[in-house]
Amino acid sequence: MNKSIRRRAGLSLTAVAVVAAVSACGGEDAKNGAETKLQSGAEVTKVLKAAYQKTEEAKSAKVEMVATMPDSAAFGGGGEMKLSGVMGWDPMMMDMTMSGGGLKMTPGAPEQVRMVWLDNAMYMDTGAAAAKEMDGKRWLKIDLKSLAEQSGSAALQKQLTGSLDSMDQSPAEQIAMLLESKSIKHVGAAKVDGVDTQHYKGTISLEEMLEKNDSLVLGEKERAQLLKGLKGTGISSYSTQLWVNKDGLPVKTDLSMKTPEGVVTMVTNYSDYGAKASVKAPPAAETFDFGRIMEKLGEGMKGLGV
Template identity: 50%
Template sequence: MTVGAVRGSKARGRRAAGAVLATALLCTGAVACTGSDDKSDKGAGDSGEHQSRSQVTEVITAAYKKTSAAKSAKVEMTISTPPGETAKAMGGAGEMKMSGVMGWDPTVMDVTMSGSALTEGDPSAPKQIRMLWRDNVMYMDMGATAAKDMDGRRWMKMDLNSIAKQSGDDKLTKQMTGGLDSMNQDPAQQLAMLLDSPNLKHLGAAKIEGVQTQRYKGRLTVKEMMESNDGLKDVLGKSEREQLFKNVEKAGIKGYDTEVWVNEDDYPVRMDIDIKTPDGTVKTSQTFSDYGAAAKVTPPPAGQTLDLMEMFKELGKGGSGAGSDSGF
């Protein structure tokens, strides 16, 4: 593989990996923030009958237990990110769609990503990417065109544990691997955190794609969210959590509105995520079905994969200036 090919593949891979990884972290619960605009079926509306706080707590607790036990579901997700600094962190502005099967405890995924966020600024980027996630390793199918620049290998491999360890930073390794270990939070842990909302309330009945549901909403400030997220406590010390809190507040994020629609079987049918930022609102909508659906993931053959870290190393050996942007 030539240096130019490596550089081009790396640039495409980095953009795609950033967008896909950001989506993966959102849907696995590593980014714990939920809320939404209203997209329920027309005419569903408020039933006019609202449950008491104890009734609401009982319903969300039951939903948490059922979802936690299911361990997997089919999922469809849409993320819309406005242009700006937030988009850079998320891998690109625009819309990202995802559909497939995901599991939690442990985290596994077999989903297909598409949307303008993948191709922003690079028309040659893949129009869609299949993403597999197993044992904290992400595999991305970059397509037949990209395979020409990857020695015929169309799958890009990103081993997050390996990346952390190769950094030589013990703290980074602990934070990354610990964060991955706590990523079995979606959607059950999101429901658990919703229970900590001081203003959790029932909004009434609504139909989602023909399914009768009850709609609930609550709000957590950044501080309340961080205190509710046990995964953060396991990974970060008190001073580190305080610094993270300051950084999030500095970024202009004040809190998280959480909204969930629960069906008659106590499963969440839909959960929406809105993150309000100075650039605008990052909107995420997730719908779930077929709880308990098989979420078996088989990694692609080693001969068809290209390790992202190995690509970086090869780029660094390519000569003067070739490795100047080798950071991911």
């Protein structure tokens, strides 16, 4: 079996795992000089409900993200992976550049890869060298629903379709998850990249979310979709930190998620809310379907008697 085909498959699934686990580029998180009166529970709820509404209406933002993953096969060898670009929600779309993490663990992989997510499919620019192995096409298309059906494995189908559901998470939904927490609290004033913010945090388990029958901001359908995505990824709990600016918009989130493979952390900085997310899929003539790679892998395994 062609080793380059196996590398391409591994790199592609690593990208899916990282984005699905989706969402520090830094900045200081120091308190302002003067002590700030902490908000009451009612005030925290009021502020975050307003932040949810504003974020939901913004529809898009520029994103800088750092994800730290456990050293497991499911995450392509783990390590730190960086993503930057633009993200839109309702509908979900993104145009990101990815570097680090599994790319470093994959022989022959480029230092960075551009990824486009649109209409429930991911497109990866694998570079000119890889195009030689894909009929001269440098863009790899990964359709998770199709891939799940092709696998013939109920467990893999559940994992892949769960990843698809979890992709559709905006920063507004991260606020919604924080509002689900009984431990939610106001930490105080802080600066993030020189911007004055208010800092909030809370922890909630998937079990607690399932036991709760309503949401302060999500409708029944939206909440059911969110829970479906979380169950599909195997995440058991979330610890969320959120920094909100004077306009009531998140400038930074810090998520720590417990998964069967270990803890995944994602620190994300947001800016330019409402910036047009002009995400376009590559021309069909320049894309190669990931399903064909999986078919070749299957043929190779059969040839080895597996």
